[in-house]
Amino acid sequence: xxxxxxxxxxxxxxxxxxxxxxxxxxxxxxxxxxxxxxxxxxxxxxxxxxxxxxxxxxxxxxxxxxxxxxxxxxxxxxxxxxxxxxxxxxxxxxxxxxxxxxxxxxxxxxxxxxxxxxxxxxxxxxxxxxxxxxxxxxxxxxxxxxxxxxxxxxxxxxxxxxxxxxxxxxxxxxxxxxxxxxxxxxxxxxxxxxxxxxxxxxxxxxxxxxxxxxxxxxxxxxxxxxxxxxxxxxxxxxxxxxxxxxxxxxxxxxxxxxxxxxxxxxxxxxxxxxxxxxxxxxxxxxxxxxxxxxxxxxxxxxxxxxxxxxxxxxxxxxxxxxxxxxxxxxxxxxxxxxxxxxxxxxxxxxxxxxxxxxxxxxxxxxxxxxxxxxxxxxxxxxxxxxxxxxxxxxxxxxxxxxxxxxxxxxxxxxxxxxxxxxxxxxxxxxxxxxxxxxxxxxxxxxxxxxxxxxxxxxxxxxxxxxxxxxxxxxxx
Ligand code: F0G
Numbered sequence: 001x002x003x004x005x006x007x008x009x010x011x012x013x014x015x016x017x018x019x020x021x022x023x024x025x026x027x028x029x030x031x032x033x034x035x036x037x038x039x040x041x042x043x044x045x046x047x048x049x050x051x052x053x054x055x056x057x058x059x060x061x062x063x064x065x066x067x068x069x070x071x072x073x074x075x076x077x078x079x080x081x082x083x084x085x086x087x088x089x090x091x092x093x094x095x096x097x098x099x100x101x102x103x104x105x106x107x108x109x110x111x112x113x114x115x116x117x118x119x120x121x122x123x124x125x126x127x128x129x130x131x132x133x134x135x136x137x138x139x140x141x142x143x144x145x146x147x148x149x150x151x152x153x154x155x156x157x158x159x160x161x162x163x164x165x166x167x168x169x170x171x172x173x174x175x176x177x178x179x180x181x182x183x184x185x186x187x188x189x190x191x192x193x194x195x196x197x198x199x200x201x202x203x204x205x206x207x208x209x210x211x212x213x214x215x216x217x218x219x220x221x222x223x224x225x226x227x228x229x230x231x232x233x234x235x236x237x238x239x240x241x242x243x244x245x246x247x248x249x250x251x252x253x254x255x256x257x258x259x260x261x262x263x264x265x266x267x268x269x270x271x272x273x274x275x276x277x278x279x280x281x282x283x284x285x286x287x288x289x290x291x292x293x294x295x296x297x298x299x300x301x302x303x304x305x306x307x308x309x310x311x312x313x314x315x316x317x318x319x320x321x322x323x324x325x326x327x328x329x330x331x332x333x334x335x336x337x338x339x340x341x342x343x344x345x346x347x348x349x350x351x352x353x354x355x356x357x358x359x360x361x362x363x364x365x366x367x368x369x370x371x372x373x374x375x376x377x378x379x380x381x382x383x384x385x386x387x388x389x390x391x392x393x394x395x396x397x398x399x400x401x402x403x404x405x406x407x408x409x410x411x412x413x414x415x416x417x418x419x420x421x422x423x424x425x426x427x428x429x430x431x432x433x434x435x436x437x438x439x440x441x442x443x444x445x446x447x448x449x450x451x452x453x454x455x456x457x458x459x460x461x462x463x464x465x466x467x468x469x470x471x472x473x474x475x476x
Contacts (some may be wrong), residue, residue: 001326002321005071013328016321017413020067027383030467030476035378036323037463040375041443041455043392044385053383054419059326061265064413066322069269071271071314076305085307090307092311093317096247096318097254099276101283101288106157106301108225108263109134110294114275115221115261117293118285119185125288127175127189129209130154132223133394135188146188147175154196157345157356157403160430165193165201167209176216178469186214186221186234191253192230195389197405198330198349200233203241203252206393210256213332219282222257225266228323229350235320246318258282264302269412271312272302297379305427322412327349329410329420333422336424342431352409355427357390361404361437367391368439371404372456374430377437379408380463381470382426392440426475433469438462 004014028036028051041044044057055062065073076081090102105111112135122143128135131146139146149171154164167189171438176184189209192200213220228383231249234241241249254260256461259282264272275286287297294301302310316322330431333353334455343359357371364370371390378384387393390404430437 012417013325013332016412017066017418021070024051025053028241030380031385034463034467037376037380041458042288042372042440042458043453044375044379044387045453046455047379048386051383052379054384054423055385056410056413057385057387059266059351059411059414060263061271062411062414063139063266063269064211065269065309066312068318069309069316072308072312073305076303078304080299081296082298082306083307085304085311089131089311090258092314093274093276094313096250096359098251098278099218099275100278101255101276101280102276102282103287104272104274104300104302104307105261107265107271108223108261110301110396111261111275112138112226113261114293115259116144117289119281120144121185122275124185124186125175125179126181126186126188126221127167127172127367129165129190129201130193132190132225133192135223142184145234149175150196151191154193155402156356157197157343157354157405160347162200162233162347162410163202163205164196164199164347166188166205167201169208169212169372169448172209172212176212176218181217184216184218185258186219188221188223189257190223190226192225192226192233192350194351195394196390196403197345197354197407198226198229199345199353200230200237200350200367201248202233202455203238206253215394216442219258220256223262224253224254224260225263226350227262227267228317229251229327232320232323232327233409234263234348236324236352242381246320246323248350250318264306264313266346267312268313269312269316270304272300272312291462295382325412326410329415329417332417332422333408333410333424337427340428340431341429344402351385352407354389355386355406355408357404359408360406360434362433363435364437364439368459369441369456371406373437373440373458375406376440376458376463377466378427378454379428380428380467381475384423384425384426392442392450392454392456429470429473429475433466436466436469440457 006280120142334348345354361370
């Protein structure tokens with residue numbers, strides 16, 4: 001995406017594509033949004049997509065396909081075993097990531113399941129810069145645990161450090177010196193990090209992590225689900241690498257890893273995933289589990305058509321104009337919110353613009369579901385669906401994440417700047433009326449364990465009052 005300097009002042013991100021296939025969207029009236037929220041138990045995940053005006057829940061599987069991807073969808077070979085699409089994708093992995101062996105797996109968390117089954121035993125410990133919830137759960141189910149090693153700079157929502165996803169290298173060195181290596185199947189690197197606001201990890205830090213892990217005889221495992229963003233940030237924020245091509249940066253990143261996995265719903269703009277490596281024994285180990293749990297290893301639970309789409313998506317990803325689209329929109333949102341005083345995670349990261357619900361809803365108590373209440377309020381007044389990233393989606397006892405965030409994800413090639421401007425405008429209105437946002441509580445408070453899609457209820461009638469105030473403003 002190109003940033004265009006306007007004659008009248010300011011800079012805007014301009015889409016480096018034009019659109020030929022569209023989906024109609026609609027904004028249902030605020031009364032119906034209130035009803036939809038009730039039916040969804042005030043949890044944005046549970047909303048029907050047709051009731052959502054602008055869907056910023058996630059970019060996962062929701063990035064728009066290019067014309068070449070759409071074309072590739074129709075040349076799929078649906079053979080049960082050994083379909084041509086598998087070999088074409090394996091070649092693409094060799095070309096771009098430099099890994100000899102590729103196993104398709106139907107999505108990112110299924111890759112994590114396969115890796116946990118293949119490598120993690122009870123009592124194992126897995127260092128990571130920051131956990132992702134599905135990875136941590138798969139490791140726990142296998143009897144192991146993740147050990148967070150993020151530098152302190154990543155645990156604050158403010159600041160301007162360009163690589164807040166960096167590992168604490170001293171902590172990693174100490175940990176590997178003190179822990180028997182049989183208990184550490186791999187050192188995991190998440191590039192970029194999801195739960196701390198899409199913040200990237202620097203290439204120098206990744207290379208240092210790999211050097212430490214290898215010196216201690218431990219494999220590195222790289223989660224490349226959010227690598228598109230991370231590669232873009234290395235290109236624009238790392239002085240030493242600004243003249244490298246996207247392909248060169250991608251290869252340097254991949255070379256640091258012994259095993260790579262990814263959600264193809266993000267990396268590759270498709271609906272799939274995969275695991276790749278150079279070690280044949282590791283490949284055979286993983287492949288055995290894939291054929292038991294996912295499908296024959298030449299499709300791994302994916303549709304062959306999606307394998308073709310993912311392969312072309314990998315080529316699209318090597319284009320800076322394509323990968324910069326998400327981060328440039330996000331930066332635009334972050335800068336506009338900052339001007340208006342709306343609290344956001346800084347600097348702008350990948351994946352989405354993250355509102356800081358702790359500061360946005362500082363009038364609510366820590367246990368009053370600030371982020372869930374904010375996500376519900378945003379949908380109510382604007383029809384925009386964001387994702388709660390806080391108390392109701394993460395068990396606090398499992399997490400060191402101190403934040404309450406609402407993520408407004410920016411799927412690539414899906415929305416235009418006018419959609420983004422609408423979101424900024426409505427969230428600003430809400431910020432100026434933030435005292436009207438009330439508390440939330442679990443619908444079933446007797447339950448000890450809650451899931452992120454459990455119903456949550458407002459305390460009092462603040463939603464109705466907020467809706468009335470919004471209508472009074474004449475914005476509906
Ligand atoms: N790893 C990371 C860093 C992710 O962000 C995700 C998914 C996964 C693994 C799991 O992949 O969804 O294909 O099973 N993140 C999605 C999101 C859910 O919207 O943040 P998956």
